[in-house]
Amino acid sequence: MKNYKLILNIVIALMLIGVISYIIQLTTGLVVTDMNNSYSWGLYIAGFAFFVGNAAGGMVLSASIYMFGLKALKPFAKIGALAAFANVIGAMLCVVIDIGQPFRLLNMLIYPNFSSPLIWDVIILSSYAVLSLLYFYVLRFPEIAPEKRILFKDVENAEEFSEKTAKTLAPIALLFAIGIHVVTAWIFATQGAREWWHSAVLAPDFVAVAVSAGTTLVFLFSIMVYGIKEEHKSAYKIMTRFISIAFFVHLFFMYNDFFIHAWYGNEHALHTLAVTLGDYWFVHLLEVVLPLMGILCLMKSKILTKAKVYRASFFILIGVLAHRFLIMPAAFNNLPLTISPMGQQNGNWEYPLASGRFMEGAELFITNHNYVPTFIEWSILIGVISTMTFVVVKWHKLAINK
Amino acid sequence: MRIGMVIDLEKCLGCRTCAVACKQHNAQPPGNWWNRVFTPGSKYHLIKPELGSQYFLPVSCQHCDNAACEKVCPVGATFYSKDKAVLVDYDxxxxxxxxxxxxxxxxxxxxxxxxxxxxxxxEWIEGGNNYGYQEEHKYDDRLVYSPIREKGIVEKCTFCVQYMDAGEKPACVRACTGEARVIGDLDDPNSEVSRMINNKGAYTLIPEKGTKPKVFYLPPKRKDN
Incomplete structure (x- = not known):
């Protein structure tokens, strides 16, 4: 990678800004965000879903090398595993920055409540982090000098061992890769209170988005470290196919859900659509059009160039981030305590709740909140992204096939 | 014993004394309200109802039997007391x-x-003018009430656990000017709450969510103008 030092320095600078912002949040409280009692999750949890999604691709790709015999993808296996690891770290950091009492985080280990999908997610995400590191180590195994090996020291034929173990790990990794999305989706989908999330299609949709975004990320990283290479052409084709098919499946799942609700015409459900397609129409446009532009760019170009791949991945990933952002508004700006007042003909009336944010002259009881993430929220999230980038940039040399 | 509450909307005057008493007794910080009273159907909040078409509806924690909050809490900080009230461990x-x-x-x-x-x-000075119940309160050795909360934690109605444990009724029940609020044992068919629910046709809020609330409402009578 050219400009290695420069990139690393920029990343470290951004990490520092993130850390400073986080210290501000830690000392003053989550009041520095734009969240409130009615809009209780924001950019951090959207980021959490985004990173969990990106984490999949790496392992799905690596696993399909062995399970579906897609040998062309082999040079990208290590990058995939590394990307997966970095994204799980990002996702877990997002939980840490979101909670109000981070010093009590250990309570999750001391007093776990096993009926909570969040506990399942913490368990499966940490297993996935360990698994992707192990997978990375196994793939790199033949390249490590025998005296420097930490695990499996007495293996004699390193090549054969690496190949065999990777083959065994592949299906397990795939299962976990799918598992992290399903369980993350369940955090939302199990909430009967929120019409927008309480849908059986949410978990499959998370998997579809993840395959699309995760593969994009691996594509991007592999171009960054290898550049465009003639011998990788068939791999590019396969990855483009993964990205596009998964994205179309996601579009199908999403609009299928919209259609069913729109047709039946339940007022509460229509309100969720009105938030996403009305109040946030522009973000919705971004989440659909940007990835489509990216995919078109990858599919249509006869000669791939670095710039094209960068542009396409940027479009797709920004689109997916917009999609993750839209997890929140339709859930929180459509209060579950919506009643049909007795003796009145007009049906839907939202019962206001206290915002929890005392400000002189500001409305305290609200039914709607136009959430705009604050500068602190963005800079903390960028801090998380740069931490992940640091992991990848720092170790990218280990991921290159010589 | 399953503790529950009945609110008779016919008797509710809309004075909001319950909301204020609740806020005061439980030392809720500015911006937080455990208990609120609105007029369903009104376009603007906190105004008097239109005669004959609007009524007052006080809403606080419904102390659900199938409480979603208790199930999702990753650390079990939200828990059921012995009489199935839903409490939060501030620690x-x-x-x-x-x-x-x-x-x-x-x-x-x-x-x-x-x-x-x-x-x-x-501009409230601590210690100068004490606000709310001043002792910390533990239930089963878990901190369920403290006059000054830490930042970054969740709080809500406890059915005034600090008073109930001392044999007194919750602040909202005692404060209600219309005596619209009754608290008691839902498991006992002869308790006042059970009789009110059975005989007067009480309902619960958004029952379609399947939460099984333990706060019941008696509908107001309709009035001709």
Whole structure:
């Protein structure tokens, strides 16, 4: 990678800004965000879903090398595993920055409540982090000098061992890769209170988005470290196919859900659509059009160039981030305590709740909140992204096939 | 014993004394309200109802039997007391706000900043003019009430656990000017709450969410203008 030092320095600078912002949040409280009692999750949890999604691709790709015999993808296996690891770290950091009492985080280990999908997610995400590191180590195994090996020291034929173990790990990794999305989706989908999330299609949709975004990320990283290479052409084709098919499946799942609700015409459900397609129409446009532009760019170009791949991945990933952002508004700006007042003909009336944010002259009881993430929220999230980038940039040399 | 409440909407005057008493007795920081009273159907909040078509509806924690907040709490900070009231352990809550998202009634309140800081905004001096029940209260050795909350934790109605444990009724029940609120044992068919629910046709809020609330409402009578 050219400009290695420069990139690393920029990343470290951004990490520092993130850390400073986080210290501000830690000392003053989550009041520095734009969240409130009615809009209780924001950019951090959207980021959490985004990173969990990106984490999949790496392992799905690596696993399909062995399970579906897609040998062309082999040079990208290590990058995939590394990307997966970095994204799980990002996702877990997002939980840490979101909670109000981070010093009590250990309570999750001391007093776990096993009926909570969040506990399942913490368990499966940490297993996935360990698994992707192990997978990375196994793939790199033949390249490590025998005296420097930490695990499996007495293996004699390193090549054969690496190949065999990777083959065994592949299906397990795939299962976990799918598992992290399903369980993350369940955090939302199990909430009967929120019409927008309480849908059986949410978990499959998370998997579809993840395959699309995760593969994009691996594509991007592999171009960054290898550049465009003639011998990788068939791999590019396969990855483009993964990205596009998964994205179309996601579009199908999403609009299928919209259609069913729109047709039946339940007022509460229509309100969720009105938030996403009305109040946030522009973000919705971004989440659909940007990835489509990216995919078109990858599919249509006869000669791939670095710039094209960068542009396409940027479009797709920004689109997916917009999609993750839209997890929140339709859930929180459509209060579950919506009643049909007795003796009145007009049906839907939202019962206001206290915002929890005392400000002189500001409305305290609200039914709607136009959430705009604050500068602190963005800079903390960028801090998380740069931490992940640091992991990848720092170790990218280990991921290159010589 | 399953503790429950009946609110007779016919007797509710809309004076909001219950909301104020609740806020005062439980030392809720500015911006947080465990108990609120609105007129369903009104376009603007906190106005008098239109005669004959609007009524007052007080809403606080519904102490559900199938409480989504209790199920989603990753650390078990939200728990059922022996008589099935839903309580929050202030010492254990990690502030993930999963419960706030899962609760369909919007009754859970978060401490977005240190309440001491919010107090300054309303020019209230600690110790000068004591506000609320002043002792910390533990239930089963778990901190379920403290006069000054830490930042970053969730709080909500406890059916005034600090008073109930001392044999007194919750602040809202005692404060209600119309005597619209009754608290008692839902398991005992002869208790006043059970008889009110059975004989007067009580209902619960958004029963389609399947939360099985333990706060019941008696509908107001309709009036001709």
């Amino acid at each position: 254990r809550c990690i502030g993930c706000r999963y419960c706030m998202s899962a609760c369909p009634y919007g009754v859970r309140q978060f401490n977005w900043e240190d309440p001491k800081e919010t107090h300054k905004k309303i």
